[in-house]
Amino acid sequence: MPSATTSISSPVAITMGCPAGIGPEILCRLFHLADRPAAGRGVVVGDLGVLRQAAEQLGMPLTIVRWRPGEAIDPQTLPVLQVGAPLSTPIEWGRPDAATGQAMGRYIEEAVRLIADGHCSALVTCPISKQSLQQAGYPYPGHTEMLAALTSTAKVRMMMAGPRLKVVLVTIHVALREVPGLLTYKEIADCIRMTRECLRRDFAIANPRIAVAGFNPHGSEQGLFGDEEARLIAPAVAQCQDSGEVSGPWPPDTIFHKAASGRFDAVIAMYHDQGLIPFKLLHFADGVNVTLGLPIVRTSVDHGTAYNIAGRNMADPTSLAAALALAQTIVANRRGRAA
Numbered sequence: 105m106p107s108a109t110t111s112i113s114s115p116v117a118i119t120m121g122c123p124a125g126i127g128p129e130i131l132c133r134l135f136h137l138a139d140r141p142a143a144g145r146g147v148v149v150g151d152l153g154v155l156r157q158a159a160e161q162l163g164m165p166l167t168i169v170r171w172r173p174g175e176a177i178d179p180q181t182l183p184v185l186q187v188g189a190p191l192s193t194p195i196e197w198g199r200p201d202a203a204t205g206q207a208m209g210r211y212i213e214e215a216v217r218l219i220a221d222g223h224c225s226a227l228v229t230c231p232i233s234k235q236s237l238q239q240a241g242y243p244y245p246g247h248t249e250m251l252a253a254l255t256s257t258a259k260v261r262m263m264m265a266g267p268r269l270k271v272v273l274v275t276i277h278v279a280l281r282e283v284p285g286l287l288t289y290k291e292i293a294d295c296i297r298m299t300r301e302c303l304r305r306d307f308a309i310a311n312p313r314i315a316v317a318g319f320n321p322h323g324s325e326q327g328l329f330g331d332e333e334a335r336l337i338a339p340a341v342a343q344c345q346d347s348g349e350v351s352g353p354w355p356p357d358t359i360f361h362k363a364a365s366g367r368f369d370a371v372i373a374m375y376h377d378q379g380l381i382p383f384k385l386l387h388f389a390d391g392v393n394v395t396l397g398l399p400i401v402r403t404s405v406d407h408g409t410a411y412n413i414a415g416r417n418m419a420d421p422t423s424l425a426a427a428l429a430l431a432q433t434i435v436a437n438r439r440g441r442a443a
Contacts, residue, residue, distance in 0.1 A: 114225040115145055115177055116431050117219060117227050118424075119211040120148055120150025120151065121232050122205075123154045123208065124197055125198075125233065126409060129162065129415070130405070130420070132164050133164075133419070134424050134425055137421075147171050150211055151207065152168060153190045155182065156168050157194050161417070162417055167180065185214065188207070191203060191204070198414045212247070225432075226402070228403050229402065229403075231410070232247060237250070261396040262276050263393070264380060264393060264406060266390060267390070269382065269387065270371070271370065272299045272371070272373070272379075272396065273374075273375070273380075275287065284319075287319065293343050297344060299396070302394070302396045303369055305441055308440070308441075311349065312369045313369045314349065315352055315354050315368040315371050316350065316371075317371055318333045322357070333353045337374075338352075392427045393405070403431045
């Protein structure tokens with residue numbers, strides 16, 4: 105996908121996510137709070153009526169305006185690219201249906217088009233319901249797979265990034281019993297290389313230090329608890345020593361502490377909860393999901409639709425603010441590297 109026409113001055117496209125979830129609320133909070141000036145460089149791809157309903161319910165005196173590609177942005181407003189016909193309002197918070205599922209899918213498609221056409225510089229996504237997405241006819245298990253298809257990307261990876269810890273996953277949303285069969289030397293080595301490139305290009309770390317977690321307890325204790333470390337992980341680490349510092353396999357119960365203490369720039373985790381439990385312990389509110397491998401910059405909140413609190417004036421915009429700030433940083437770093 106061509107992206108050379110975008111510039112750091114182009115706004116970031118922020119998809120509204122599921123209209124019945126907390127996306128509209130955290131967007132209103134982000135654009136309302138005076139201490140979040142970065143919101144002035146973002147445009148929401150979503151629905152004007154739903155956002156106005158959310159602002160009214162929250163008691164926020166927001167000026168929500170229609171935005172069209174190429175128009176200047178007034179930082180005192182919440183600019184919205186209206187996608188398709190307005191949804192019927194009022195939205196019933198916490199109750200997604202076919203219409204909300206179709207809408208959130210269209211928001212993603214339109215945001216990718218905006219970036220491809222040079223109108224926006226990056227993508228930040230508010231949470232969607234994977235079930236509603238599929239019920240609306242989209243054949244994807246989630247955001248990442250849909251974005252990979254829309255950008256014709258063969259391989260993507262999930263990074264969770266915070267100020268103290270960055271984690272990249274070899275396997276993601278699969279049953280734990282399936283993980284051993286999905287771990288291969290090639291997948292682990294590929295994950296290490298993609299992580300290294302991301303740290304250099306997107307985080308401006310010239311010589312990234314990458315630690316690779318083992319799979320079994322205590323790193324298998326020399327094969328006592330399994331052979332994945334010797335058979336798969338150690339050879340992959342050795343293969344990737346040619347162009348940077350990578351070490352492992354490290355015992356999973358200690359490596360995240362070492363990384364959070366500053367010894368490493370990122371940890372490669374073998375499966376979802378191995379990496380995300382320590383990450384969310386440290387960065388539950390301010391963590392950011394970054395998709396590696398896409399030709400566009402994409403960050404996301406690290407939480408879900410939270411239907412149980414939608415419309416109840418309880419949602420926290422901290423992760424959204426962090427995702428927007430990181431997207432802008434990555435755009436700047438990529439432009440700086442290309443200059």
